[in-house]
Amino acid sequence: MRAPLGDFDDARPAIECLDLLPAPVAAALRAWQSPVPAGEVVYVDSDPEVADTAAFVATYGQDLSSTSANLVVLAGKxxxxxxxxxxxxxxxARLDVNGVARRRLDVRKVSFAPRETAVGETGMEYGGITPVGLPAAWPLLVDASLTALPWVLVGSGARRGKLILPGKALAELPGAxxxxDLAR
Structure with a gap:
């Protein structure tokens, strides 16, 4: 299979490689309920040493700079x-933490969640946290620009590997x- 974007040697339907994904991500793919079939979510293998966006784009393709998304875990009080x-x-882009995000979460103060909290609550690796398989009670705020893209590259829940899914599928994720203007 060829990945819909980027230059990857190993691309497969994510549903066929659940053993490579953290438990919450694999469980979310097994229970997938969306108009977009789970088989359209693609897993691409990648080097964990180049998982950060700039290095990743340099290694796997410049087209990824405009189709990649980062997930940020926030703690609001x-x-x-x-x-x-x-x-x-x-x-x-940069997340509008103290403006749009704070107002949407209806909190007085908001900050980036501590690493230990983000990892402990999601069951995923820091630097690879993905919107697929987040805790059910969490809100997932998705910048509208991402849902208009044909394909979006996100983490896989681990630093090794990424998921590529149709942008419209992001709006269908639990809690989404x-x-x-979530980002600026």
């Missing part, structure tokens, strides 16, 4: 209550809310 959420934004 209102009173003594801490709310965790995920935000998916284009990799070339498409948000205009």
């Amino acid at each position: 209102r009173g003594g209550d801490v709310r965790l959420a995920a935000c998916l934004v284009p990799s070339q 809310e498409v948000v205009e």
Whole structure:
């Protein structure tokens, strides 16, 4: 199989390589419920040493710079209550943490969740956290520009490997809310 974007030696339907994915990601693909079939989600093998966006794009193709997305885990506070959420934004943009994200999460203060919290709560590796398989109670804010793309590259839940899925599938993920101008 050839990946729909990028230059990867190994691309397969993600549903056929669940053993390569962290448990929450594999479980989400097994339980996939979307108008976009699970078989359209592609797993591409990649070197974990070049998992960060700039190095990844240099290694696997410049077309990935405009089709990659980063997931950020936020911790919002209102009173003594801490709310965790995920935000998916284009990799070339910056998340509007203290504006749009804070208002959408209805919290007074918001910050990036500590690494230990993000990893512990998701069951995924830091630097590879993906919107596929997030905790069910979490809101997932998705920048609207991503849903308009034919294909979007996201983490696989591990630093090795990535997932490529149709942009429209992002709006169908559990807890997803498409948000205009989440990134700037």
